[in-house]
Amino acid sequence: MAFQNQVLFAKDSVYVHINVQDTKDKDAHIAGRVFLLNKPEGYFIEWKAEDVLNLETTSEEWDVINYKNDREGDSVSMNAKMDARRKYNISFDILDLKSFKRSAPNHGWAYIIFILKDGTTFPALHFHNGGSKALLKELENFIYIRRSPNDPRLFLVKDHDPEQLSQSINELSLFTDSSGAYVQNFVNDSKHGLSKKFIKSPYTTTLGGFSKVTNFLRDVLMTPENSQNLVRPQSEVAELLQDDIPGMEISQLDEPGFEMITKTKLPPRPTVKRGDPLASPQWNSFFDAEGRISKVDELKDIIFRGGVDPALRSEVWKFLLGFYDWDSCSKKRTDQRKRKVDEYFRMKLQWKTISAEQEKRFTLLKERRGLIDKDVMRTDRTHKFFAGDKNPNLQVLYDILMTYCMYNFDLGYVQGMSDILSPILVVMENEVDAFWCFAGAMERVCHNFEMDQNGMKVQLSQIHKLMQIQDPELCAYLEAHDSGNFYFCFRWILIVFKREFHFHEIQRLWEVIWTDRPCSNFHLIISLAILESEKSTLLENKFGFTEILKHINDISLSIPLEETLRKAEGIFLQLRDYKKLPISLKEILGLLPPAHVPASQSMENSMFMGSTSNSSSSLQQEAGVKVDTPTLMAGGAGSGASSVKGVTRSGSGSDLTKGTVGAACSANVARSIGMSARYGGGARQSNGGGAGGNAGATCGMDDVHKVFT
Amino acid sequence: MSGRSKLLKVVLLGDGGVGKSSLMNRFVSNKFDAQSYHTIGVEFLNKEVTVNGENFTMQIWDTAGQERFKSLRTPFYRGADICMLTFAVNDRKSFENLPMWKREFLYYADIQDGAPFPFIIVGNKCDMPNREISEEMAQSWCSRNANAPYFETSAKDATNVQLAFISAVSRMREMEDQLEVKPVQTNSVDLSKKQKPLNSGCCS
Numbered sequence A: 001m002a003f004q005n006q007v008l009f010a011k012d013s014v015y016v017h018i019n020v021q022d023t024k025d026k027d028a029h030i031a032g033r034v035f036l037l038n039k040p041e042g043y044f045i046e047w048k049a050e051d052v053l054n055l056e057t058t059s060e061e062w063d064v065i066n067y068k069n070d071r072e073g074d075s076v077s078m079n080a081k082m083d084a085r086r087k088y089n090i091s092f093d094i095l096d097l098k099s100f101k102r103s104a105p106n107h108g109w110a111y112i113i114f115i116l117k118d119g120t121t122f123p124a125l126h127f128h129n130g131g132s133k134a135l136l137k138e139l140e141n142f143i144y145i146r147r148s149p150n151d152p153r154l155f156l157v158k159d160h161d162p163e164q165l166s167q168s169i170n171e172l173s174l175f176t177d178s179s180g181a182y183v184q185n186f187v188n189d190s191k192h193g194l195s196k197k198f199i200k201s202p203y204t205t206t207l208g209g210f211s212k213v214t215n216f217l218r219d220v221l222m223t224p225e226n227s228q229n230l231v232r233p234q235s236e237v238a239e240l241l242q243d244d245i246p247g248m249e250i251s252q253l254d255e256p257g258f259e260m261i262t263k264t265k266l267p268p269r270p271t272v273k274r275g276d277p278l279a280s281p282q283w284n285s286f287f288d289a290e291g292r293i294s295k296v297d298e299l300k301d302i303i304f305r306g307g308v309d310p311a312l313r314s315e316v317w318k319f320l321l322g323f324y325d326w327d328s329c330s331k332k333r334t335d336q337r338k339r340k341v342d343e344y345f346r347m348k349l350q351w352k353t354i355s356a357e358q359e360k361r362f363t364l365l366k367e368r369r370g371l372i373d374k375d376v377m378r379t380d381r382t383h384k385f386f387a388g389d390k391n392p393n394l395q396v397l398y399d400i401l402m403t404y405c406m407y408n409f410d411l412g413y414v415q416g417m418s419d420i421l422s423p424i425l426v427v428m429e430n431e432v433d434a435f436w437c438f439a440g441a442m443e444r445v446c447h448n449f450e451m452d453q454n455g456m457k458v459q460l461s462q463i464h465k466l467m468q469i470q471d472p473e474l475c476a477y478l479e480a481h482d483s484g485n486f487y488f489c490f491r492w493i494l495i496v497f498k499r500e501f502h503f504h505e506i507q508r509l510w511e512v513i514w515t516d517r518p519c520s521n522f523h524l525i526i527s528l529a530i531l532e533s534e535k536s537t538l539l540e541n542k543f544g545f546t547e548i549l550k551h552i553n554d555i556s557l558s559i560p561l562e563e564t565l566r567k568a569e570g571i572f573l574q575l576r577d578y579k580k581l582p583i584s585l586k587e588i589l590g591l592l593p594p595a596h597v598p599a600s601q602s603m604e605n606s607m608f609m610g611s612t613s614n615s616s617s618s619l620q621q622e623a624g625v626k627v628d629t630p631t632l633m634a635g636g637a638g639s640g641a642s643s644v645k646g647v648t649r650s651g652s653g654s655d656l657t658k659g660t661v662g663a664a665c666s667a668n669v670a671r672s673i674g675m676s677a678r679y680g681g682g683a684r685q686s687n688g689g690g691a692g693g694n695a696g697a698t699c700g701m702d703d704v705h706k707v708f709t
Numbered sequence B: 001m002s003g004r005s006k007l008l009k010v011v012l013l014g015d016g017g018v019g020k021s022s023l024m025n026r027f028v029s030n031k032f033d034a035q036s037y038h039t040i041g042v043e044f045l046n047k048e049v050t051v052n053g054e055n056f057t058m059q060i061w062d063t064a065g066q067e068r069f070k071s072l073r074t075p076f077y078r079g080a081d082i083c084m085l086t087f088a089v090n091d092r093k094s095f096e097n098l099p100m101w102k103r104e105f106l107y108y109a110d111i112q113d114g115a116p117f118p119f120i121i122v123g124n125k126c127d128m129p130n131r132e133i134s135e136e137m138a139q140s141w142c143s144r145n146a147n148a149p150y151f152e153t154s155a156k157d158a159t160n161v162q163l164a165f166i167s168a169v170s171r172m173r174e175m176e177d178q179l180e181v182k183p184v185q186t187n188s189v190d191l192s193k194k195q196k197p198l199n200s201g202c203c204s
């Protein structure tokens, strides 16, 4: 029996912005319609793409449109585009709604981000043609909404109980002009009968009791209601008690016998301005007669402040990523480039010439091939550059990653590397350039990918340490909710926010980060900035461990980049000017005089500590502890040996190959053996040799010889 | 997300690329996204189900399979109620790695030696023509592993996906009943080792 869903509200021209090349891309915004529906199961907010709606409205009834979770198999018949559209569909019971965020008032148009009780966070719904307020007004008839006292953009949904609901009628309505909100069939809903006992929230406890060391510890030790019921091991408790809590100023002014923790008194946050991207005339003005860049620092400052005009990226990135030396003249660059072309093909040839027979006894290579194969198929496939099953660029992606295995065999291929490569390849549109720029980018982040994962652990703990000073309140909350290890930031750090921003934004973010301004750990401060923006959402929704993880996973692609960069720089400046900043943090922020070895580099210098693993965290250094952990993998030291900047290649990969294939394999040799004028061709039968043959269209030999002038 | 449903933590394990994320998305939202990314870090999705009249919130955990990310994923095994060991029927290696995944799970989930635990074995991508593992081979492995139920699924065309997940719940309930060590009010025992139901602020 078909139940006619009652449409209480509908609005079209509501868009979801998806991750594609740039905002000018016509696929960047999916047009759709938002609904508030009265369904048999309850009241639902739904958003559907117009394409999907047009297709579906051929059948009149709503329950046909409503995608049934428990019926399998009907989406296979849909064509691919419909599938792609449909995956953005949004539908949720308003009883599951926990809060939502609205755009800042000065934003060009309004958008709303809905957040559910389990932390699920939907992509922003952009109301290009208005209507967001009307929807919220309508919604207010069914749920009690209040504005967060701490974040004017955040709105919280109170749990439904009849008392509160009647209250909502009396209280100031947020989205209506009159107080005539009415309740529609609401209390009849059986789900509403649930009595919600009001549990004293951990947030309130945290806030209220925050001034007391005792309460603070109690909060941390007695895992609050909302979080995982993991009992903290005795040892951890002991640790917590011993540690004085950095960033908290302890005074005894207030009440005798109680130590008072005040928030860290950082200096006020300066307003930070972002600038315009580096554009062509300006860029050209930096070169002298011999084509050498003068005033490198000034240039980097400009890039840090405004990024680079997309049209210049393929040139500028070559400097940022060490393909060219900053102090090189045009002549030297021509030579550099020629050598790199030869070098690349020499390494590419190494894996290309391994026969299937040989590979049977080369398990490691075979395994890597398999991994790369699978991941190439799962990297930025919504982006035009990689879209479509037979896209030749997939082969280029594959070839570069395989060649990187040869270049840095100790590190090999690790999941996440394809994410680092993809934006670089899109910018370079050339296999050789992309390879070397990728290698340069990897130099900065290779410690993220090492076997023992120490680079990751160190950085996550550095975020923790920074937050202890920068925002002790948020830090205590996260700790009290089993999130003090900052695992929820793992993806951010591993691939430098690649999945968190739209494609054009990640290109901007990366070029900013590659300037190493204001310090080489700016990405950690960016993490603090994003978390600060989410603070009210996490705390006021009383999110526990799982909800925090889910919410942070889900905000990807709805983080405003420029605002985040401004905030991050502001935080950096505050910390820099904070008189009592502990040494370990100064180290992280690169604020120590050159005599000290900054933490970020000590990680890189692990080679000099024999078999010591990269875990030489600043803490251990401070305490003078030298931990002699043997590296799990021979490659640990080798790949860590190269310097952070540039492409000083010291990986044993290249040493190993010296003299074997050697310089004999010039580009010409490569061409002559047919690997090619179109280097995607016929390498592996299994990977669609035919399609690969077209790779040259974008990444052909001709491009290789187009030398930067 | 009713307050009355019991939270079940389900951990999906298996080699990278066998289709864990795809299975999860097919089960939870009945979607298959051919353009999806490989998983980095840890993700989970919730799904309300009713099995034999009982309501459950299945909280399905999905991680990255590469060896090196082990230290990231293993903390999430704790408190699991169900483990789904996944391979792809067109990938022999992924099948051969099942014992490794099982061992890793038992070790980090802190399951007592020899204690029965509801494992479900899933052979995904059964829509693919180039099979390397026959149903018999898989069944035979299962029979040697506490007779774990085996399902051949396709996340792509939705074959058996619901069945596999729902059967996992029945399997768990059966094992609980068989054990009879646990008193009727199993809730308190179970919940003590895993996180609270989701909307814990307001219900249950």
Ligand SMILES: Nc1nc2c(ncn2[C@@H]2O[C@H](COP(=O)(O)OP(=O)(O)O)[C@@H](O)[C@H]2O)c(=O)[nH]1
Pocket: A377, A378, B014, B015, B016, B017, B018, B019, B020, B021, B022, B023, B033, B034, B035, B036, B037, B038, B039, B065, B124, B125, B126, B127, B128, B153, B154, B155, B156, B157
């Ligand atoms: N033919 C087919 N392909 C699948 C199936 N399930 C997943 N895939 C594809 O296999 C690849 C790996 O899937 P994914 O879910 O990312 O694997 P995971 O690494 O185990 O999470 C993706 O390209 C999917 O599109 C399936 O049932 N049939």
Ligand SMILES: [Mg+2]
Pocket: B020, B021, B022, B038, B039, B062, B063, B064
């Ligand atoms: Mg996955």
